[in-house]
Amino acid sequence: xxxxxxxxxxxxxxxxxxxxxxxxxxxxxxxxxxxxxxxxxxxxxxxxxxxxxxxxxxxxxxxxxxxxxxxxxxxxxxxxxxxxxxxxxxxxxxxxxxxxxxxxxxxxxxxxxxxxxxxxxxxxxxxxxxxxxxxxxxxxxxxxxxxxxxxxxxxxxxxxxxxxxxxxxxxxxxxxxxxxxxxxxxxxxxxxxxxxxxxxxxxxxxxxxxxxxxxxxxxxxxxxxxxxxxxxxxxxxxxxxxxxxxxxxxxxxxxxxxxxxxxxxxxxxxxxxxxxxxxxxxxxxxxxxxxxxxxxxxxxxxxxxxxxxxxxxxxxxxxxxxxxxxxxxxxxxxxxxxxxxxxxxxxxxxxxxxxxxxxxxxxxxxxxxxxxxxxxxxxx
Amino acid sequence: xxxxxxxxxxxxxxxxxxxxxxxxxxxxxxxxxxxxxxxxxxxxxxxxxxxxxxxxxxxxxxxxxxxxxxxxxxxxxxxxxxxxxxxxxxxx
Numbered sequence: 001x002x003x004x005x006x007x008x009x010x011x012x013x014x015x016x017x018x019x020x021x022x023x024x025x026x027x028x029x030x031x032x033x034x035x036x037x038x039x040x041x042x043x044x045x046x047x048x049x050x051x052x053x054x055x056x057x058x059x060x061x062x063x064x065x066x067x068x069x070x071x072x073x074x075x076x077x078x079x080x081x082x083x084x085x086x087x088x089x090x091x092x093x094x095x096x097x098x099x100x101x102x103x104x105x106x107x108x109x110x111x112x113x114x115x116x117x118x119x120x121x122x123x124x125x126x127x128x129x130x131x132x133x134x135x136x137x138x139x140x141x142x143x144x145x146x147x148x149x150x151x152x153x154x155x156x157x158x159x160x161x162x163x164x165x166x167x168x169x170x171x172x173x174x175x176x177x178x179x180x181x182x183x184x185x186x187x188x189x190x191x192x193x194x195x196x197x198x199x200x201x202x203x204x205x206x207x208x209x210x211x212x213x214x215x216x217x218x219x220x221x222x223x224x225x226x227x228x229x230x231x232x233x234x235x236x237x238x239x240x241x242x243x244x245x246x247x248x249x250x251x252x253x254x255x256x257x258x259x260x261x262x263x264x265x266x267x268x269x270x271x272x273x274x275x276x277x278x279x280x281x282x283x284x285x286x287x288x289x290x291x292x293x294x295x296x297x298x299x300x301x302x303x304x305x306x307x308x309x310x311x312x313x314x315x316x317x318x319x320x321x322x323x324x325x326x327x328x329x330x331x332x333x334x335x336x337x338x339x340x341x342x343x344x345x346x347x348x349x350x351x352x353x354x355x356x357x358x359x360x361x362x363x364x365x366x367x368x369x370x371x372x373x374x375x376x377x378x379x380x
Numbered sequence: 381x382x383x384x385x386x387x388x389x390x391x392x393x394x395x396x397x398x399x400x401x402x403x404x405x406x407x408x409x410x411x412x413x414x415x416x417x418x419x420x421x422x423x424x425x426x427x428x429x430x431x432x433x434x435x436x437x438x439x440x441x442x443x444x445x446x447x448x449x450x451x452x453x454x455x456x457x458x459x460x461x462x463x464x465x466x467x468x469x470x471x472x
Contacts, residue, residue: 011403013415059403061415087399089410114395114412153395155412181393181468182412227468229413 009287011059014251016066016264017048019079021256023069024097026132026366027120028197029159029188032068033267036369041257045075047277049082051254054282056086063088068256071098077106084111091116093157096143097136108150115147116155117178121163122170130163132366144178157184160211160233161201163362168211172218176226183226185215187233191265191320193367200362202352208233235349239310240317240333247295247319252286260285262292265320269329295319300330304338383462384435388472390461391431396469398426411469425457429470435461 021036043051052063063083070076071094083090092107093116117140121127124137131137147154156175160168168185175183187208190198203211212232219228234241244251244263253261258277266272273290286292294300298311305316316322317333325334325348326341334341384390392398396411398418407418409426418426424445428438439457443450464470 057403059401061399061401061408061410062413089397089399091412113397113410116412151394153393153412184413224466224468227466 010249012249012251012286013060014062014064015052015055015060016064016251016253017051018066018068018253018255018264019048019070019073019076020068022072022369023067023095023367024072024133025069025095025136026364026368027118027130027159028132028193028364028366029161029201030193030367031189031191031264032367033192033265034196036068036367037256038369042073043254043256043258043277045078047258048075048079051258051277051282052079052083052088053086054277056088058283058286061089062091064091064093066093069095069098071095071103077103077110080107080112081110089113094118094143095131095136096140097133099139099143099146101146101149104146104150108152112152114153114155116157116184117143117147117180119156119158119171119174121158122167122174126163126361129361130364132364141178144180148179153182154178154180155182155184156180157186159186159188160203160208161188162203162207163201165203165207165211169214169218172215172222172226172228176222180226182229184229184231186231187211189231189234190324191268193365195324196365198348199352200364202235202349203233205236205349208236234318234321234335235345237335238337240314240321240335242314243318243321243333246312246315248286248292249296249315252282252292260289260291262295263320266291268320269323295330302330302332304336304340305332308338384458384465384472386436387434389431389434390429390438391471392426392429392469393471398423409469411467414467414469416469421456422460425460429461431471 020042021032022039055063070092080090090112091114092112096117119127119140120130127137128134144154156178158171172183188194188201194201215228215230248262253264254277255261259274260277261267261274272294275285275289301311301316305311317336319329321335322331322333323329325344332339334345336342399408399410401408407423409416409418424442428441435457439450439454443453461470465472
C-alpha cells in the first residue's frame, strides 16, 4: 500500500468529544490521562459548536459526547441542539450522576439520539466502591428510568475487571432490567488510570475465560431482547484488536482543551505533535496533522506486521499499548502472538492476574483531579 | 432468525434514523454505535416503516410501485426487517 494522500483519504465516521475531564466518579479503570485538563482550559460553547459544524462537513456521522462527565457542562443541551441542527447523531456517554428529570427533558427536546450509561457492578456496595462514590449505583437506576421515560434508547456499558468479573452475566441481566436495548461488556483496557491500577484490576486467566464464555452464551440466549457488544480482554488474546479500526482511519477525539487526537490515549506516546481546534480546521487536522499521519496506513510498520497477511485487518493493533509494553509505539502490539515481545504480555497476565488472598474491597488509585488545579470548583 | 407477523407495523424507534450522507452521497441508517449503508431497496423499505403500515401493506405497496414479484419482495422484506429486529433497530 502506498502512502495515503489527503485526496484518497476516507472521511472519518465518529468524533469523541471529551467535553470536560470533570467527573464525580473516580473509577480506577478510567482511560483518561493521569494529567487531567482543568476546567479553566475547557473549550467554550461557541468553539465546540464550530467544531461540530466542521465535523458534519467533514463527513462525521456520530458524535459521542463524553468526558469526564459531560453532564457537568451546563451548556450540554445547547451543544446537543447544535449537533442536531448540523445533522449529527448524538450519543451521550454518562455516569448518570447529575441526570435529573429537567435535564433529561431538555436534552431530549434538544434532539439527543441515544444515552449510554455506565454501571460498575450489579451489586450496589461493590459498584459504589469501584466508582469511589457512595450512592452512585442508586442514582444510575434513577437515570436509566429517566432515559426510558424520555423515550430515548439506552445502552448500558460495563467494564470488567477483577472486582466484578464473577458478575459479568449479572450485569447483562441488570442492563435488561434497566430497559437497555444494547449492553457493552468490555474487559478493561489498560490506559491512563487503568494502567496505573492494572495490578488491582487484572483478573486471572480462568476468571476472564469464564466471563467470556458466559457472555457469549448470553448473546445467543438474549438475541432479539438485548444486543450484547463484547470486547474480550486483550492481554489473553492471540491477535491484537484493530484499535480504533486503524490509526486515523475512522474517528478522531477532541480533548476538553481542544487538542485533536487519533485516539483518546494517543498523548501517552511521546514526540507526537497534536494540533488544536483553536489553530486548525478539523479537516486540515484530519488530513495533515503530524500525529494523524504518524501511524496512518501501513507504511510505518515494522516486521512482523509489514509482511503479515493481517496487516489491514488489525492494523498492527494498538500503538499506545505497543509503547507501554514494548517501549516502541511503532512495534507490533505485543498482545499479538507473532510479536517478539509477546512474552511480556503473558508474564504480566500471569503475574498480575492473581486473585487477592485477602477478602474485602480492593485498594485503588482513584481517578481524581489534582487538588491544586481547583478543577472541582464550588460552582458545580 | 426472528419470524415476523405480517400484520405487525414496523417503525424505526427513536435513536434509529435514515439519513442521506451528503459527503459520501449515500443513504445510511444511523443507530447507537452503528452505521449501516442502506441500498436503494433498503431505503424504499425503511421509508415505509412509519408504524402505520403493516408488513403486508408495505409488501403490496413495493410490489406495485416497482412492478416486481410479490413473493420475492415479501421474502426480501422479511429477511431485512428480521435482521434489524435482531439488532434492536426496528420496533414491531
